[in-house]
Amino acid sequence: MTADQLTIVGKPVRKVDGVELVTGKAKFAGDLQFPGLLHGYARRAGIPAGYIKSVDVALALKVPGVVDILRGEDIPGPNIMGILPPYDQPLLATEDIRYEGESICLVVAESRDAARAGARAIKIDLEEIEPILDIDEAMAEGSRKIHPGGNIVVSKNLIKGDIDKGFREADVIVENTYRTSHQEHAYMEPESVCAVPESNGRVTVYASCQSPYHLRGHIAANLNLPASRVKVVQAFTGGSFGGKDDVASEIGALAAVAALRTGRPVRIAHDREESIIGSNLRHPSRIYYRTGAKKDGTITAREFKIILDGGAYASESPFVVMKALIHATGPYSVPNVRGSSTAVYTNKTYSGAFRGFGVPQGIYGSECQIEELALALNMDPLELRRKNGLKPGDSTGTGQIFEESVGMQACIDRVDDCRKEMADAPEPDPDRWLYGTGYSGVIQGISNGAEGIDVVGGSVQAMQDGSILVGVGLTELGQGSRTVFAQIAAEVMGVTIDQVTVRPVDTDSVHDSGPTVASRSTTVGGMAVWKAAQNVKKSLVSMAALMFKAEEEMVILKENFAILAVDDSARIPLASVATAAYWTGFPLMDLVFSKAPVADYDEETTQGNIYIAYNYGCHLMKIRIDRYTGRVEVLRHVAAHDLGKVVNPLGVEGQVMGASLTGFGLAHLEKIQMKDGHIQNANFADYAVPTIKDRIPTETISVEDYNPTGPYGVKGIGEPPVAGAAAAFANAVADATGIRFTRLPITRQDIVKALQKQQEDSHGSFSKDWRR
Amino acid sequence: METIELTFTLNQREVTVSVAPNRRLLDILREELHLTGTKEGCGIGECGACTVLLNGRTVNSCLILAGQAQGSEIITIEGVEKAGGKLHPLQESFLEKGAVQCGFCTPGMVLSALALLRKNSTPNVDEIREAISGNLCRCTGYKQIVEAIQAAAGKLQRK
Ligand code: FES
Ligand code: FES
Numbered sequence: 001m002t003a004d005q006l007t008i009v010g011k012p013v014r015k016v017d018g019v020e021l022v023t024g025k026a027k028f029a030g031d032l033q034f035p036g037l038l039h040g041y042a043r044r045a046g047i048p049a050g051y052i053k054s055v056d057v058a059l060a061l062k063v064p065g066v067v068d069i070l071r072g073e074d075i076p077g078p079n080i081m082g083i084l085p086p087y088d089q090p091l092l093a094t095e096d097i098r099y100e101g102e103s104i105c106l107v108v109a110e111s112r113d114a115a116r117a118g119a120r121a122i123k124i125d126l127e128e129i130e131p132i133l134d135i136d137e138a139m140a141e142g143s144r145k146i147h148p149g150g151n152i153v154v155s156k157n158l159i160k161g162d163i164d165k166g167f168r169e170a171d172v173i174v175e176n177t178y179r180t181s182h183q184e185h186a187y188m189e190p191e192s193v194c195a196v197p198e199s200n201g202r203v204t205v206y207a208s209c210q211s212p213y214h215l216r217g218h219i220a221a222n223l224n225l226p227a228s229r230v231k232v233v234q235a236f237t238g239g240s241f242g243g244k245d246d247v248a249s250e251i252g253a254l255a256a257v258a259a260l261r262t263g264r265p266v267r268i269a270h271d272r273e274e275s276i277i278g279s280n281l282r283h284p285s286r287i288y289y290r291t292g293a294k295k296d297g298t299i300t301a302r303e304f305k306i307i308l309d310g311g312a313y314a315s316e317s318p319f320v321v322m323k324a325l326i327h328a329t330g331p332y333s334v335p336n337v338r339g340s341s342t343a344v345y346t347n348k349t350y351s352g353a354f355r356g357f358g359v360p361q362g363i364y365g366s367e368c369q370i371e372e373l374a375l376a377l378n379m380d381p382l383e384l385r386r387k388n389g390l391k392p393g394d395s396t397g398t399g400q401i402f403e404e405s406v407g408m409q410a411c412i413d414r415v416d417d418c419r420k421e422m423a424d425a426p427e428p429d430p431d432r433w434l435y436g437t438g439y440s441g442v443i444q445g446i447s448n449g450a451e452g453i454d455v456v457g458g459s460v461q462a463m464q465d466g467s468i469l470v471g472v473g474l475t476e477l478g479q480g481s482r483t484v485f486a487q488i489a490a491e492v493m494g495v496t497i498d499q500v501t502v503r504p505v506d507t508d509s510v511h512d513s514g515p516t517v518a519s520r521s522t523t524v525g526g527m528a529v530w531k532a533a534q535n536v537k538k539s540l541v542s543m544a545a546l547m548f549k550a551e552e553e554m555v556i557l558k559e560n561f562a563i564l565a566v567d568d569s570a571r572i573p574l575a576s577v578a579t580a581a582y583w584t585g586f587p588l589m590d591l592v593f594s595k596a597p598v599a600d601y602d603e604e605t606t607q608g609n610i611y612i613a614y615n616y617g618c619h620l621m622k623i624r625i626d627r628y629t630g631r632v633e634v635l636r637h638v639a640a641h642d643l644g645k646v647v648n649p650l651g652v653e654g655q656v657m658g659a660s661l662t663g664f665g666l667a668h669l670e671k672i673q674m675k676d677g678h679i680q681n682a683n684f685a686d687y688a689v690p691t692i693k694d695r696i697p698t699e700t701i702s703v704e705d706y707n708p709t710g711p712y713g714v715k716g717i718g719e720p721p722v723a724g725a726a727a728a729f730a731n732a733v734a735d736a737t738g739i740r741f742t743r744l745p746i747t748r749q750d751i752v753k754a755l756q757k758q759q760e761d762s763h764g765s766f767s768k769d770w771r772r
Numbered sequence: 773m774e775t776i777e778l779t780f781t782l783n784q785r786e787v788t789v790s791v792a793p794n795r796r797l798l799d800i801l802r803e804e805l806h807l808t809g810t811k812e813g814c815g816i817g818e819c820g821a822c823t824v825l826l827n828g829r830t831v832n833s834c835l836i837l838a839g840q841a842q843g844s845e846i847i848t849i850e851g852v853e854k855a856g857g858k859l860h861p862l863q864e865s866f867l868e869k870g871a872v873q874c875g876f877c878t879p880g881m882v883l884s885a886l887a888l889l890r891k892n893s894t895p896n897v898d899e900i901r902e903a904i905s906g907n908l909c910r911c912t913g914y915k916q917i918v919e920a921i922q923a924a925a926g927k928l929q930r931k
Contacts, residue, residue: 014867021875022863022882024809024849031808186910188813188821188876238811238876239910272814478874478911650870650916657913658873684818684908692901695914 007558009491009712012650016486016502017476020236029192029208029235034265037194038067040251040258041115041268042092042103043122044278048131048347048677049146050097052124055104060121065114068262069122070106075257077222081249082314088147089246089313089350091222091253097126098146099312099349100678101278103250108258108266131347131677135286135309138344146312146345153310153317153343158325159605160399166301166336170292174372178289178365179743182309182672183282183665185354186689189238190275191247195255196265203256204231209248210240210475212505213512218249219256230256234505240477241662242353246315247279276682280315280352281672283308283343285324285361291369297379297387302369304328304339306362308351315352317343323445324358325606329397330366331408331443331616332388337397347677355662359444360723364667364744367440367727371734381731382419385441385618386412396443399607402614405715407642407705408441411618414640414701415439418620422636433624436736440619440727442641444720445611446523446710454596454612457510458528460489460536461589464582466560466574467499468533473513474525475505479718480651484522485529487647488711492533493540494557495574510591522647523612523710528594530711539586544577546584596709612709615716617641619724621696623732630752632668632733634696639724641700644707644715655717656700663725665690667744696725780844782807783851797836798822801848809849809879813908820907823880824848830887832906849879852886861927862886862920871920873911881907885921893929895921 020026057069072079072094082089093102105122109115132138138151145151167173193207203223209215212232220227232252237244251268258266270278290303306324310317325341341358343351374381389408395401419437427435459471470489476482482502490497503509513525537557544562545552548570556563562577564570582588601608622636639656646652669688673680681687698721706713726744734740739754779788782805789804801807801824813821815834822833825847826840852860862882865871872878881904888895888903895903900921909917 012870015870015872018867018872018875019859019863021872021878022859022866023853024807024879026875027808028811028876030812031802033806186908188819188874188908188910189811190813237874239874241910272816478876480873654870654873654912654916657915658911659913661913662910683816684814685816689819689908689910691908692904692914692918695901695918698913698915 008487008497009647013483013487013497013648015480016483026236028189028238029194029206030269032194032206034196036264038108038264038266039112039115040106040108040255040266041119043105043119045097045102045104046100047097047126047128048100050126050128052095053127054125056123060118063118063121065110066107066118068108070258075222076224081218084318086314091250099347101349106254133346133677135307135344138346151345153314153345154321155340155342156321156325157340159338160607161336163301163303163336163338167292169300171295172376173292174369174376175290176742178287178368180285180361182284183670184276184672184687185241185243187239187241190270190272191244192269193252193255194267195259197259197263202229203259205252205256206233206235207248207252208235208237208244210244212507215249215252216507219253222253223256232507234475237477241355243279246352273682277349277679280350282354283320283351287365289365289369291373293373297377297384299332299334299388301336302329302334306341308343309346310343311346311348311350313350315350320358324362326398326610327359327362327443330363331390331441333390333394356719356722360726363442363723364727364730368730371731381439382416398610400609405613405644405705405707407703408616410703411616411640411642415618415620415638418638434627434736435624436732437622438728438731438735440724442617442720442724444615446613446615446716454524456513456525456528456594458532459510459591460532462536462578464579466578468493468495470502470529471509472525472529473510484647488526488529489533492537495560522714523716524596526711528592531594532590532592535590536588539581539588540577543581543586547572613707613715615641615643615720617720617724619728621728621732623736625736625751627755630748637696637698639698639700639721641717641720642703642705643717644710645704645713646702647714652702652717653700656721657698659721660698660725661690663722664696664729667726667729668746671745778838778842780841780846782846791838793838795838796834797841798833807848807850811876820880821877823883825883825887830884852882862924865920865924869916869920869923871916877907877909881917889925894925
């Protein structure tokens, strides 16, 4: 189907579940009410490392309103959580304390206040030990083991070509070490679940969550019940960005256990402090890069060592390690590569999935390298990217070759166009403001790839009135996937979008569709909907052909009608067709299991085919810095991405803007302050979530390089701009100041300090133009 | 604990509730009056998710204690829709411009915008920025929210 024949895909469409949201009628998990509702609240360790010597709940049980107190021993199942093996995290700690947010008891009470009072009344005797807070200390020979298997969560290598030969061929070599800090998801809705015991022996858990099937599995295991006895329903979810996975399984399982013990519904709703301390953060990183190139700019080799601070538990570290590894060469063709990626345990809040999934950290370092290389080669930074940027038929860092849908060069071209049109006029007030422009190249794998099998269930059902009900096992988190699924179903079925309803995810309705991650909703989920819709469409077309007494090829479904191809006035309302199809016995529902090709690569070298597609991007950021106060203003930000096909322009722009601001936050504003293993700023007064005053003027450019593995050629766009904006900002600061900052965030204070030092070093005068 | 009798006008209807004097207005709205459109994002006045209009001015309902609501006039997101369930132009514009993603910040955003448009029918970008600077949104990057408020101002002008 060519683009000009599409009626809904590619058009700006309002969010299909938007009315509920703008009117306040949408029910988030914390809004649900059930008769007899109890409230759960966890008593946490409050120390980063130690052992539990004793726990006494006798007094706490006497606190008015307290109904029950759970300890680890009370969990019928194995008392473990974690998205992935090694499943090393207890729901309720029974022996070791590995981070300050560790839950030890869950108090269940008639009110939130009573639960808190109960938690305070529990007597816990802890033996505190010296926490391990530094990655080097954690990796040092003979250091205390945070987990029985040691302090390495996982370590993987990537080996391609001949690294020594690559560096021998290089005329110029740059190397540096880059660091990034913890970042908090800061979704506006803190985590919340509500578990309701059902009369039929089942339990239903309404959750603010990202991956309901993970949740179902964890809850069932910890209840020691078959998974078929557990139903998870995703409530409206106020953002997730990777964050509502582990923690949702934690509170979901605890609430379910408490609900079955007490026979009453139980809500666990985190406050903001619990949300920051007691759920995963973005991995801090230390990344060493060494890159070699010929005089003409051709990159010949790259060596790297990525170390991620995983915190107290594995969470999704094993996958984040892989993702950082796979993306370590960026969107460039590099023939000789050798490097490793490692996650390390420390006694801090655990790190896990966060929009970008290890890619922003790596791309930041990698793109600093590109810019440093451009300086060393005295070459234009965009030209250098163009020279090495991936093209169809090139080999990625893992040796995967895509013959199609590699839009990197087009992204660079579009950014170059913007640069050309930027006036070369002198900038105002140069005595006060330092001006700089930075670029970045981005790549982000679409689909689960090396993270496991990628399957999604999608169901499409036509009602007798011709309206369509869609069910998909992937969650709407604000990213607009429900709207995209509705568009795809409407496009296939020839109905207007108001005829389509996409139901909330409920684990009873479609089969396990895995996690909603990896920018895969539109691509893999959309494919399931597309296929299921095609099958239902067949029934309607067959019925219409009978009614028209024409060949099936002559029937078109369009605008809620079946229409005869040769005569646009020959129309039967789809409602009549659907009703007739129903009474004739044509199937009007289909459930499809859509599966992406399985990743196939060598475990030792990480060479092979990983993803079904990549999103490519190129960013430009122009800033100015007040040289006296360090204040940064972003004057222009261009984000060009090859996303295959735009399904909903409104949604794409929203994703690019939102992800870019999160990237800007990572690079400039946001920092978890950690002191002796305690988070100091676990609230929104002290943790700087970007406000509208920090808004950046992002311009979204979409390059549509058709992807054969996605419906209508689509890829995904949810994550890549995070890396793009963060790296472009770092490079813009370097361009403006002449100082290469090697740690994110680069805060205003960092900039002022560095400028002062620069001034002192140059004997009291600012170097007007450091480049000369 | 002792309770106080609280009477105020909520979305143009008089209501009376009996609550502990230290209850937050946010809890009274959500738990006593079952109006859950007002959200709690931080509980300390930093995120704006709990924004309501109190005597025409935006307040963070997580910082308002029961007594302060006595005799006041309060508008929550549930009171923004026009009669007959017709969306307010602001709500229309939020949908039209893509200003809603997860929607958790949306009720607060809409109320802050409403307060702005009531005193300033032609706000410029800086005034919009100021008006919603107390409302955090992690999803949208704010651009589409600004556009939505501008569009709504235009629509209200033309009326
Ligand atoms: S909940 Fe009131 S300002 Fe955040
Ligand atoms: S739309 Fe999600 S916080 Fe604003």
